[in-house]
Amino acid sequence: MMIDSLVSSLQYIMFLRFIFGFRLDCNSSPQMRLFTKLYPVLFFIVLNFAVWSSENVLNPTLRYSTVIEYCAQFFVSFLAKQEFVNKNYQFIYGIDSLPGAHKNFKRLRVFIKFFCLYYILLRLLAILQLVVYVGPLLKNVTADIIYFHVCDIGRLNIFLVFCILFCRVKTFEMNFQTITDVVVLDKYSVKKYINMYQTLIDYVESMDMLFKLMVIFFIRYNDRFR
Template structure:
C-alpha cells in the first residue's frame, strides 16, 4: 500500500531537471500543464540550435555533435514520455516497508546524500569549466563563448538526466537496508511465525513492484549511459 507522501524531498531536484527540459507532471491548471509541455519542447529546440551553431563541421566536431544530440534526446524522450512520474511513484511512502523502525533516519540520510551529491555534481562541472577558462583563456573568449556555453549546458543537462540512476540506487539501497535490519532484529528478538513470514514477503513484494514499475526507463538510461561513455572514448 502506498501513499502520496514521499519518503524524502526530491521536489527541488525534479524542478531543476524541468529547468533543463525534462518534463514533469505538475499539479495545477491545464494552462500550467500546457506551458510546462511547451517549455520542454522549446528547451529541446534551443539545445538543438546551440548544437548546430556552436560547432564547426570537422570530423571530430561532427562526431561529438551527433553524440551530444543523441545523448540528450534519449534522456529527453524518456522524461517527455513518462513525465518523470515513475520517479515520484518510486519515492512514495510504502506502508509496512517505509514505516519500519529506523526508516525515518535512513531516509533522512538518503535525502542528505541526494542533495549533497547533486550539489557536488553541479559544482564539479562548474569548477572544471572555470579551470578550463583560466588554463585556456582563448576558449572563453567572445568568439568561442557560444561553443563554451553549449558544452557547459550539454554536460549539465545530461548529468541531470543521468542523475535518476543515483536517485534509484540510493532509494533501493535504503529500502534493502531497512529490510535487512528488520530481518536481523526480528530474528534476534522473536521467533518467526506465520504472520511474520507473510509480513516480510509482503514488504519484499512491495519493493520488487517498485523496481518493476520503473524498469523500462531506468534500463534505457543505464544502457545509453554506458553506450555514450564508450562511444565518447572511441571518438576521442
C-alpha cells in the first residue's frame, strides 16, 4: 500500500535535471507550467541544432549513439515527467515504516544533496580543464561536451531508482535478520514479511517497461567505451 508522500525530497536533483532540459513536474501557476513544458523543447531543439551544425571531430558512432540515447531520455522525461521517479519514492506502508527506515531515508536525502553539489563542482572542473588544455579546438567540441553532460544528467533517474531500492532492501534485510536472530517467527510474522516483500516486487514490476527502457540505454552507453 502506498500513500501520497515522498520518503525523500527530490527538488534539488530534479531542478538540476530541469536546467539541462528535462521536464519538471510543476503544480504552480499556468504560466510556470507552460514554461516547464516549453523550455525543455527549446533546449532540445537548440542543443541538437548546435551539435549537428558543428564540425564533427569525434567518432561518428559515439556521436550517433549519444544522440539516440539523449532523444530517448528526453521523450521519456517529457511524457512521463517525474512520475517514474516519484512513484518509486512514494511512501510504502509496511516497508517504509520499519525500524531504521527513517534513518536510511535521512541519509539518502543528505547523500542526494551532496551528490548534486559534487556533480556541479566536478563538471565545472572538467570545463575548466578543457578551456586550459584544449584551447582553440574547444569551439569544435563545445556542443558535444554539453550533449554528453546532458546525457549524464538524464541517467540520474536510474541512479535515484537504485538508491531508493537499495535503502528499502537494506531496511527489509536488517529487520528480518534482527527478528530471526532473536525469536522464532510465527505464522503472522512470516506472512507480514512475505507481504512486504511482495509489495516491493509489485512496485518494481509496475514500472517494468520504463525501467527496462532506461537501463537498455544506460547499458548501451557503457558499451560505447569498451
